[in-house]
Amino acid sequence: MQVSITVNGQQRTDEVEPRLLLAHYLRDVRGLRATNVGCDTTSCGACTVIVDGLTVKSCTVLAAQADGGQVTTLEGLTGPDGELHPVQAAFRAEHGLQCGFCTPGMVMAAIGVLADNPDPSDREVREGLEGNLCRCTGYHNIVRAVLAAARSGPAAGRVPQTQEVEA
Amino acid sequence: MIPAPFEYVRVRSVDEAVAALTEHGEEAKLLAGGHSLLPIMKLRLAVPSVLVDISGIRELSYVRVEGDEVAVGAGTRHSELERSEVARTEVPLLPHTAGRVGDPQVRHRGTLGGTVAHSDPASDLPTALLALGGTVVVQGPGGRREVPVTGFWTGFFETALAPDEVVVEVRVPRTGGAGWGYEKFTRRENDWPIVAAAAVQGRVALANMGGSVVRATATEEALARGASIAEAAALADEGTSPTADMHADQEYRRHLARLLTRRALEKAAA
Ligand code: FES
Numbered sequence: 001m002q003v004s005i006t007v008n009g010q011q012r013t014d015e016v017e018p019r020l021l022l023a024h025y026l027r028d029v030r031g032l033r034a035t036n037v038g039c040d041t042t043s044c045g046a047c048t049v050i051v052d053g054l055t056v057k058s059c060t061v062l063a064a065q066a067d068g069g070q071v072t073t074l075e076g077l078t079g080p081d082g083e084l085h086p087v088q089a090a091f092r093a094e095h096g097l098q099c100g101f102c103t104p105g106m107v108m109a110a111i112g113v114l115a116d117n118p119d120p121s122d123r124e125v126r127e128g129l130e131g132n133l134c135r136c137t138g139y140h141n142i143v144r145a146v147l148a149a150a151r152s153g154p155a156a157g158r159v160p161q162t163q164e165v166e167a
Numbered sequence: 168m169i170p171a172p173f174e175y176v177r178v179r180s181v182d183e184a185v186a187a188l189t190e191h192g193e194e195a196k197l198l199a200g201g202h203s204l205l206p207i208m209k210l211r212l213a214v215p216s217v218l219v220d221i222s223g224i225r226e227l228s229y230v231r232v233e234g235d236e237v238a239v240g241a242g243t244r245h246s247e248l249e250r251s252e253v254a255r256t257e258v259p260l261l262p263h264t265a266g267r268v269g270d271p272q273v274r275h276r277g278t279l280g281g282t283v284a285h286s287d288p289a290s291d292l293p294t295a296l297l298a299l300g301g302t303v304v305v306q307g308p309g310g311r312r313e314v315p316v317t318g319f320w321t322g323f324f325e326t327a328l329a330p331d332e333v334v335v336e337v338r339v340p341r342t343g344g345a346g347w348g349y350e351k352f353t354r355r356e357n358d359w360p361i362v363a364a365a366a367v368q369g370r371v372a373l374a375n376m377g378g379s380v381v382r383a384t385a386t387e388e389a390l391a392r393g394a395s396i397a398e399a400a401a402l403a404d405e406g407t408s409p410t411a412d413m414h415a416d417q418e419y420r421r422h423l424a425r426l427l428t429r430r431a432l433e434k435a436a437a
Pocket residue numbers: 036037038039040041042043044045046047048057058059060
């Protein structure tokens with residue numbers, strides 16, 4: 001079947017098998033490898049991307065279900081001049097990553113949390129990230145990074161591509 | 168893990184969905200949020216040859232008051248139900264329970280109709296619905312019919328739904344300011360409940376205490392007789408048949424059912 005999906009502002013039409021998962025579409029068809037597959041069972045959140053403004057676990061969504069939609073991956077967060085998204089910058093400043101495997105999913109999930117609630121408490125950040133696991137268990141710094149991103153201003157909850165590209 | 172191959176059909180209306188189910192029969196499965204179906208397809212526990220995607224039917228997504236009831240469209244996502252002002256005012260147990268399902272990413276995809284049709288005995292929202300009472304509205308080739316929630320979940324992943332029927336709506340009584348409680352025991356916040364108890368207006372339902380979600384009838388009868396919460400809750404596991412698994416043995420589940428029922432009833436009475 002054909003799917004036409006806008007990823008990070010770029011629309012493309014591809015011939016795919018209906019059973020192709022969005023995570024594999026992003027990695028193998030679109031060549032965007034920031035999105036990791038950790039558990040493959042909707043548990044770890046490493047595969048979190050934003051589809052039509054909402055965070056989803058792309059290991060549990062078919063590419064077919066994103067047909068006609070807008071997807072943002074970690075690659076889509078960085079500005080044209082390499083400028084980091086406020087959440088990325090906060091993860092770097094606060095040491096919100098160790099091995100980095102969970103980080104793309106954590107960053108996308110954190111943007112989702114901040115989009116919903118620009119000024120979350122420590123507890124609200126933890127609850128908002130309940131679907132994301134860090135095997136390095138660096139949760140304290142991750143939460144600190146999200147809180148720092150929130151303090152940096154409303155841009156921390158913004159998804160760049162869904163605003164720059166017309167529907 | 169990758170699902171076995173299937174044919175993918177996207178439909179734009181319930182009529183089209185029913186037609187696709189009629190055409191493909193038992194080989195076909197409906198796909199909504201996909202958060203119950205795709206995981207079991209990846210494990211090859213389900214191998215449908217046709218997936219009928221109903222997630223594009225946006226008119227199945229609503230929460231509105233109709234007379235004494237609140238009607239919730241089957242396509243309503245858990246995150247939408249969780250935030251619905253109508254639901255929070257008219258039937259607060261339901262949006263609260265929607266907010267306890269999985270994690271935010273899961274709630275962005277999962278739908279009420281999907282969890283109702285899936286009939287996992289450990290699912291949150293069917294437990295709340297069973298305590299609330301009300302009906303599941305289904306549509307098939309012969310039109311619509313209403314099935315009371317008390318007769319909808321018939322067993323382990325089994326429902327009163329025929330293979331060519333689609334869940335289109337769930338209707339629950341408006342409970343307004345009546346007290347309610349939902350108590351769920353998990354090892355990690357976003358897990359399925361090991362046991363859960365929902366209580367509202369003297370009715371109590373339990374998750375994971377049998378092949379399907381079940382009512383704690385002995386507790387309800389005791390409450391109706393005027394028993395105290397502690398006395399009534401001590402009967403919560405009567406007539407249930409919990410299974411044992413790596414999370415809990417039967418006796419522990421029975422203990423949890425009594426404990427969570429007491430807490431849910433205390434919340435409802437507070
Ligand atoms: S890989 Fe998708 S949730 Fe773990």
